Amino acid sequence: MSINRTTNSGVAEYWARNEKARSNNGNFTTDGARLFSYSTVIGFTSEEGKKVVLDYTASTGNFLSMTTSTKHLPPAKGVCDVVLNPTHFQNTDKNFE
Secondary structure, three states, X not given: OOOEEEOXXXXXXXXXXXXXXXXXXXXXXXXXXXXXXXXXXXXXXXXXXXXXXXXXXXXXXXXXXXXXXXXXXXXXXXXXXEEEOHHHHOOOOOOOO
């Protein structure tokens, strides 16, 4: 099965529908369950099926890049069920793989 090529907003929408997609430049991708900005998981699907976005922005103390903050997170936040501070997952056994 091929991966859908689309805009950043499209990647978020495919993730919300549990489908694979990648942005035109390949920097924003989803395998349907997880959402990636470059190679970092910025979103995942909970065991209950909720879409959870990890807020990798300066305001949470977890800034990754301007692209993640301004191009990848906004469309993801628009389709998710929950937005969490990534610090909540540091030093836990949560495995995104």
